[in-house]
Amino acid sequence: MGNSQSSQIRVAIIGLGKMGLLHASLLSVLPNVKLVALCDKSSLIRKICRRLFHDVFITDDVEQLTGLDLDAVYITTPIPSHFSIAKTIYSKRIADNLFVEKTLAANYDEARKMCELAQASGGVNMVGYMKRFAVTFNKAKELLDKGVLGDLVSFDAYSYSSDFVDAKEGSVSTSRGGVLGDLGSHVLDLALWFFGDLKVDSAKLVSIHSFSAEDVASFKVSASNGLEGQFDISWCKKGFRMPESGLAIRGTKGKIMVNDDELRLELVNGESRRWYRHDLNDSVGFLLGAPEYFREDKYFIECVLNGCNGEPNFSTASKVDYLIDQVKREA
Amino acid sequence: MVDRLTLLVGDNPFHGISHLSQERSRLRDDTITRADYAAGLVATALENGADGFMFSVDDATLSILRIIREKAGKINLDLYAIVPYAYDYVRLATQAGGITGLARKVAKEIVVSFNIKAMATGLRAAVTIDPKALLKTYLTYEISRIKSSQGKRMNLKSVLLHEIITDMALALNLDWIFKTHIEFMLKKGIKPGFETRNFAFLVNKFKNWNIDFKNVVIATPFNAVGFQMNPSREECEKALVDVRAPSIIAMSILAAGYLKPLEAVNYIKTLPNLKGVVVGVSKENHARETFKLLKERFNS
Numbered sequence: 001m002g003n004s005q006s007s008q009i010r011v012a013i014i015g016l017g018k019m020g021l022l023h024a025s026l027l028s029v030l031p032n033v034k035l036v037a038l039c040d041k042s043s044l045i046r047k048i049c050r051r052l053f054h055d056v057f058i059t060d061d062v063e064q065l066t067g068l069d070l071d072a073v074y075i076t077t078p079i080p081s082h083f084s085i086a087k088t089i090y091s092k093r094i095a096d097n098l099f100v101e102k103t104l105a106a107n108y109d110e111a112r113k114m115c116e117l118a119q120a121s122g123g124v125n126m127v128g129y130m131k132r133f134a135v136t137f138n139k140a141k142e143l144l145d146k147g148v149l150g151d152l153v154s155f156d157a158y159s160y161s162s163d164f165v166d167a168k169e170g171s172v173s174t175s176r177g178g179v180l181g182d183l184g185s186h187v188l189d190l191a192l193w194f195f196g197d198l199k200v201d202s203a204k205l206v207s208i209h210s211f212s213a214e215d216v217a218s219f220k221v222s223a224s225n226g227l228e229g230q231f232d233i234s235w236c237k238k239g240f241r242m243p244e245s246g247l248a249i250r251g252t253k254g255k256i257m258v259n260d261d262e263l264r265l266e267l268v269n270g271e272s273r274r275w276y277r278h279d280l281n282d283s284v285g286f287l288l289g290a291p292e293y294f295r296e297d298k299y300f301i302e303c304v305l306n307g308c309n310g311e312p313n314f315s316t317a318s319k320v321d322y323l324i325d326q327v328k329r330e331a
Numbered sequence: 332m333v334d335r336l337t338l339l340v341g342d343n344p345f346h347g348i349s350h351l352s353q354e355r356s357r358l359r360d361d362t363i364t365r366a367d368y369a370a371g372l373v374a375t376a377l378e379n380g381a382d383g384f385m386f387s388v389d390d391a392t393l394s395i396l397r398i399i400r401e402k403a404g405k406i407n408l409d410l411y412a413i414v415p416y417a418y419d420y421v422r423l424a425t426q427a428g429g430i431t432g433l434a435r436k437v438a439k440e441i442v443v444s445f446n447i448k449a450m451a452t453g454l455r456a457a458v459t460i461d462p463k464a465l466l467k468t469y470l471t472y473e474i475s476r477i478k479s480s481q482g483k484r485m486n487l488k489s490v491l492l493h494e495i496i497t498d499m500a501l502a503l504n505l506d507w508i509f510k511t512h513i514e515f516m517l518k519k520g521i522k523p524g525f526e527t528r529n530f531a532f533l534v535n536k537f538k539n540w541n542i543d544f545k546n547v548v549i550a551t552p553f554n555a556v557g558f559q560m561n562p563s564r565e566e567c568e569k570a571l572v573d574v575r576a577p578s579i580i581a582m583s584i585l586a587a588g589y590l591k592p593l594e595a596v597n598y599i600k601t602l603p604n605l606k607g608v609v610v611g612v613s614k615e616n617h618a619r620e621t622f623k624l625l626k627e628r629f630n631s
Contacts, residue, residue, distance in 0.1 A: 025502035029532070047460045052505065239357045241347055241418065261353060278558050278589050287528040287561045288498050 009304055010070050012037035012095070014062060014085055015077030016045050019101050019128070022289050023074050026297045029286045033301055037065055065094045072097040072124075072304050079103055079177055083110035086117060096123025097304045103127070103185045104317045106177075108325045111318035118314045124303045126310040127317035129189040131245060131260070133292035133299070135280035137190055140247070140258040143265065144194055149251025152195065155229040159187040161243035163235045167209060178213035180205075180324050184233035187245040188320045189312060191221075191229065194249070198223055198323060203330035208236055219327050336629040337607030338622060339411060339580065340376040342386040344613040345369040345395065346418070349587060366394035373399060374406060375618040380626025383409030383488065385550070385580070385609045387416040388473050393480040400482030409488045410481060411548070411580070411609075413526055414473040417495040463511045470515060489548045490516055491524030498529050506540045513546060524548035526582075529561050534570040544576040548606060552583035555590060555598035559583055574604045581608045592621055596628045 011027055013020050016038060027033045037057040038049055049058050057068065062085055065073070073095045075085050083105050089095060098118065104127050105111040118125040131137050143149070161183055180188075191198060203219035216234040223229075235243075246259030254267035266272045284294040303310035347364050349355040362368050373384050373395065386392040399408065470490065477487055492500075492512055500508040509525070516523035523546065527533045530551040537544065553571075557564030571579060581602070584595045599608060608625065612618040 021499065025499045028504070029502045044460075048462065051460060051462045052503065239347075240353065242353060244353050259354070276589060278556050278586055283557060283559075283561050283563050285562050286498075286502060286532060287559070288495075288502060 010036045013074045014039040016040040020076035062088045070095040075100045080106045090117040096121045101128040103181045108322040111321035115314045125314045130292040130296045131186045133295040136263045150253035152251045155249045157187045157231045157247045159233045159245040160237035160240040161235045162240045200326040203327045205331040338381045339385040339609040341609040341611035343611040370395045370398035372618045376622045379622040381622045385411040387413045389416040396480040408485045411489045413491045489522040489524040494526040497525045497527045526550040531566040531570040544578045550580040553581035554586040558586035577606045
């Protein structure tokens with residue numbers, strides 16, 4: 001493993017879209033990280049990066065990252081390319097530690113192969129399900145683990161945004177895939193984190209802007225302990241200027257309503273409580289985008305430095321790909 | 332604290348934003364996002380002690396300026412403009428499939444705007460991929476949008492770079508973005524500004540880069556509960572002392588509605604080196620009462 005033992009993590013980022021730039025920025029403020037290389041297919045992006053970044057190797061070819069003594073690589077390219085890039089990184093021994101933006105892969109078959117490759121490499125692997133690092137969802141997990149709701153009975157989960165409400169015909173790119181893998185995967189990951197494995201019982205997908213990808217998804221799930229749940233996911237929902245995910249969880253002792261901004265607990269004994277981000281120590285070392293991105297990157301780097309398992313790792317995250325495949329099959 | 336604070340009306344509620352919770356903004360009446368209603372709230376705030384309007388430059392806020400120009404032409408109004416309106420650009424990038432798609436759309440917008448000056452500098456910048464020239468082209472374009480909507484009694488005091496640009500540039504150590512913006516704005520007689528959610532980090536960088544706080548305006552959160560103050564309220568307060576110039580505009584003083592106005596004011600009064608405060612309002616009585624209180628506590 002490169003130089004990580006001397007506490008300086010050498011990192012490359014592949015894919016310099018919105019998420020690539022975000023991670024490049026956050027990694028740059030972490031004291032034990034050195035941004036060594038950037039890789040992007042777009043010649044325009046590479047030209048701009050050459051003007052912006054000094055002492056950073058810039059290329060369009062993943063294989064050229066070989067020999068840079070990298071400790072970790074971030075893959076922030078469109079989802080369909082994740083598998084082939086990860087395969088190259090592992091097979092060429094470019095780096096052992098890999099962070100992949102969600103979803104892990106384009107389907108469960110590829111996700112499973114990525115898990116095998118990661119296991120063979122022995123390094124740290126993690127997927128960018130950053131909602132796990134949001135203070136509200138973290139608090140919900142803490143309450144659920146304490147059994148505050150008693151036996152869990154049912155839940156309703158949603159992920160909404162207004163990103164495509166007023167999208168003009170022809171202005172929508174299909175390169176980012178459908179709403180399930182994009183916006184919806186966060187709430188799927190949260191549900192799997194909160195409740196464990198889920199099985200899809202029925203599903204409906206609706207395409208509005210393109211025949212090749214879904215814009216709205218609704219489906220019902222169940223767990224082996226009898227828990228039943230329902231998901232509603234759309235990026236064509238009015239009133240959601242910023243993407244928002246949330247869950248209403250009902251148990252024998254009460255219910256929890258949690259989303260990106262707040263958490264409400266209502267118990268059957270009449271007790272109730274509400275936490276906003278303000279109440280949950282939401283400050284971070286550096287805020288860009290949302291506090292959870294900083295926590296996520298800091299955690300991944302700490303895992304690499306300490307050689308410990310990072311969560312959600314590939315194996316955990318592959319369950320989201322499995323669930324998405326199930327939804328598509330059932331629809 | 333300086334003798335007199337600049338009191339600014341913020342535009343967040345006019346975009347349907349609540350940093351407390353999105354649900355709260357959805358529960359509000361849609362009226363708030365109507366330009367004529369928002370213009371009325373700005374006018375009420377000005378009648379009750381506000382000095383100006385801080386806004387992200389987009390079609391909605393420019394409409395508000397045009398309505399104020401037409402209906403309340405005799406009101407003096409200082410303008411503090413934030414560019415770019417990041418939300419719009421992120422949404423466009425989402426729809427267009429990424430940053431390259433967005434770049435094409437913005438270039439097209441500038442060409443369609445027929446801003447000759449912006450087009451001329453933009454052409455040179457595009458050919459050479461010169462980031463400084465691209466930044467100046469973009470700023471020229473945004474200033475021209477504001478000028479075409481502002482009235483005679485409106486004074487464009489400051490153009491601030493949005494937090495997403497400021498904070499990314501801070502993280503990537505891109506001092507040229509700050510220096511280019513400062514130099515370009517000062518030449519135009521406009522105070523250069525920066526919005527940030529990482530105030531302590533910015534103060535440290537500006538010291539290393541020898542940027543004089545007297546020449547700039549910084550808009551950043553300050554509130555009694557440390558909401559959006561990073562890495563902590565204490566570190567931001569320490570950095571504020573270090574600034575040694577009244578150049579800071581405190582944002583989120585109500586912590587997005589979490590604090591009562593009086594609690595907010597009592598905390599703000601303890602802080603040094605403030606130039607002003609900015610507060611968003613969503614109702615007529617809210618505009619009246621809030622700015623009356625701010626005027627009474629800070630400027631009487």
